[in-house]
Every structure is written in structure tokens, then in C-alpha cells.
Amino acid sequence: MVCKVGKDSFGNDYVDNLKQNDISTEFTYQTKDAATGTASIIVNNEGQNIIVIVAGANLLLNIEDLQGAADVISRAKVVVCQLEVTPAISLQALAMARSNGVKTLFNPAPALADLDPQFFTLSDVFCCNESEAEILTGLTVGSPAAAGRAALVLMQRGCQVVIITLGAEGCVVLSQTEPAPKHIVTEKVKAVDTTGAGDSFVGALAFYLAYYPSLPLEEMLKRSNFIAAVSVQAAGTQSSYPHKKDLPLQLF
Ligand code: ADP
Structure with missing residues (x-):
């Protein structure tokens, strides 16, 4: 975690939480120059959310910090980046990963309409949700078929694999090797709070890419859908993510 x-x-709570979950805090930098980033989250009766992000210290992560973590980035199985830090820093991390042959998974959240085109070419896997896909392509993404069309547009910008998550509808995937969009459906569950479902999905996918790289992509996505569906059945973001020990053995 850089x-x-x-x-x-x-x-301090954030650092403690990472430690409690056995995640290295070696590159969790703490600064006096800004407050910790926060997100105010409002959840309605259907479990849908509105999130207001105040980036705070996230925007102070700089190139020197990244250089400090260069060794761990270059030896990673997968590097996951998103846009809650300055885009230039995410781009640099993806470039460092790519130049060392490390697999890259990019989640363009929160969405940016004028995303630097290098994000597409530096992403082995480009994974966004419906609204991010709409902002990036200008298309309306209200169905799996429409998501397939948006995925095609994103693919033409240079990604190897494009995944668009569709909430209760699962996700759509497209890859250079299988260029027809495929809809991967998911469990019907009672959603209590969908906040963080996308991050749960991306985290699960990163796990499979890192530890089960020979699993077919479609199977990775079925399992990531399953794990994200577990997360929407409990309140909170990280607090709703299941631990590996509580998940069915067939997932591993
Ligand atoms: P985000 O959280 O970024 O808005 P989505 O809403 O698309 O992303 O959700 C990400 C993933 O979480 C989906 O692809 C799906 O696997 C799972 N998910 C989200 N909402 C539900 C739901 N209501 N029922 C089952 N799974 C869900």
C-alpha cells in the first residue's frame, strides 16, 4: 500500500487498520502538511450511495515517495492504481510496473473525462464502473449490451482487457484475445450498502491475477463478482469486505 x-x-487509525490486517505500512507515508483524506458517504434505503471525497494528504503523494517504493513495485505480482492520488503519480506507478514486467490493474475512480491516453496503454486490465465508462466514452451505459459497446471504445484506446462493472448485473469483459463482449452475471442478493463494492471487486481480481494467474479470466471475474456480492450485504466499505477465512473454499 503506497x-x-x-x-x-x-x-493513525488508518495505519493501525492496515497493520491489523497484516498489510505492510512501510510506504504508508504520514505528513503534517495536510489532513488525512476523507469520504462522506450517504446511503439510501436501496443501499445506493453518494460519496463526497476530500482528497487531503492523498494529493501530496509525490514522485520521491514513489521512488522510495520502487523496489517493492518492481517486485510485485500486480500493481493496482486508481485516481484518488494525483493522476501523474498513478501514471508513474503504472509505468514503473510495466517497465519491470509487472501486471497492471487500473481503476479510473473517481472518473476523469480527460484521462491521459497513456492510462489505457499502461493498463493490462482496465476496470471501471458504469458511470466512469460513461464519462470516459460519452456513451450511455445502462445495460450489459451498452457496456459491451463502451468497453469496445475503451479497448480501442489500447488496453489489453476492459472490464465494466454493472452493480447487481455483475460485469462485462472484453479482451484483445476475446474481442466479443461477455456478460458475467452475479448472485441475486439483498444489498444493504453497495459502498466500496467496486473496490472489493478490484481487490478480489488483483488477488486472483497475483495468486491464480492461470485461472481463466472469466472464472476470476465470477469469483470477484461473488466476493463483491458478499460485500454489499453488510454496512460500510472496508468493514463489509469478507476475510479469506470466511469465504467458501471453492474460491481458492
Ligand atoms: P462501484 O462500487 O464502483 O459503483 P459497481 O456498483 O458496479 O461498482 O459494483 C462492483 C461490483 O460489485 C459488481 O460488478 C458486482 O460484482 C458487485 N455488486 C454491486 N452491487 C451489487 C448488488 N446489488 N448485488 C450483487 N452484486 C453487486
Whole structure:
């Protein structure tokens, strides 16, 4: 986890939380120059959310910080980036991964209409949700078929694999090797709080890419759908993510 938080109580809690979950905090930098980034989340009765992000210290993660983590990035199985830090820093991390032959998984969240085109070419796997796909392509993405069309547009910008997540509808995938969009359906569950479902999905996919690289992509996505469906059945974001020990053995 390469990131920056404030030297404040949220930042301290964040570091403690990572430690409790056995995640290295070697590159979780703490700064006095900004408060820890926060997200105010409003969830309605259907479990849908509105999120207001205040980036705070996230925007202070800089090239020197990234250089400090160069060794761990170059030896990773998978590097996952998104846009809650400055886009230039995410781009640099993807470039560092790519130049070392490390698989890259990019999640363009929160969405940016004028995304640097290098994000597409530096992403082995480009994974976004419906609204991000709409902002990036200008197309309406209200169905799996429409998501397939948007995925095709994104693929033409240079990604190897494009995945568009579709909430309760699962996801759509397209790859250079299988250029017809495929809809991967998911479990019917009662959603309590969908906040963080996309991150749960991306985290699960990163796990499969890293530890089960020979699993067919479609199978990775079925399992990632399953894990994200577990996460929407409990309140909160990280607090709703299942631990490996609580998931069915068939997933591993
Ligand atoms: P985001 O959280 O970024 O808006 P989505 O809403 O597309 O992303 O959700 C990501 C993934 O989480 C989906 O592809 C699906 O696997 C799972 N998911 C989300 N909402 C539900 C739901 N209501 N029922 C089952 N699975 C869901």
C-alpha cells in the first residue's frame, strides 16, 4: 500500500487498520502538511450511495515517495492504481510496473473525462464502473449490451482487457484475445450498502491475477463478482469486505 495520510487521528487509525490486517505500512507515508483524506458517504434505503471525497494528504503523494517504493513495485505480482492520488503519480506507478514486467490493474475512480491516453496503454486490465465508462466514452451505459459497446471504445484506446462493472448485473469483459463482449452475471442478493463494492471487486481480481494467474479470466471475474456480492450485504466499505477465512473454499 503506497499512499499518504495525515499525522492525525484518522491517519493513525488508518495505519493501525492496515497493520491489523497484516498489510505492510512501510510506504504508508504520514505528513503534517495536510489532513488525512476523507469520504462522506450517504446511503439510501436501496443501499445506493453518494460519496463526497476530500482528497487531503492523498494529493501530496509525490514522485520521491514513489521512488522510495520502487523496489517493492518492481517486485510485485500486480500493481493496482486508481485516481484518488494525483493522476501523474498513478501514471508513474503504472509505468514503473510495466517497465519491470509487472501486471497492471487500473481503476479510473473517481472518473476523469480527460484521462491521459497513456492510462489505457499502461493498463493490462482496465476496470471501471458504469458511470466512469460513461464519462470516459460519452456513451450511455445502462445495460450489459451498452457496456459491451463502451468497453469496445475503451479497448480501442489500447488496453489489453476492459472490464465494466454493472452493480447487481455483475460485469462485462472484453479482451484483445476475446474481442466479443461477455456478460458475467452475479448472485441475486439483498444489498444493504453497495459502498466500496467496486473496490472489493478490484481487490478480489488483483488477488486472483497475483495468486491464480492461470485461472481463466472469466472464472476470476465470477469469483470477484461473488466476493463483491458478499460485500454489499453488510454496512460500510472496508468493514463489509469478507476475510479469506470466511469465504467458501471453492474460491481458492
Ligand atoms: P462501484 O462500487 O464502483 O459503483 P459497481 O456498483 O458496479 O461498482 O459494483 C462492483 C461490483 O460489485 C459488481 O460488478 C458486482 O460484482 C458487485 N455488486 C454491486 N452491487 C451489487 C448488488 N446489488 N448485488 C450483487 N452484486 C453487486
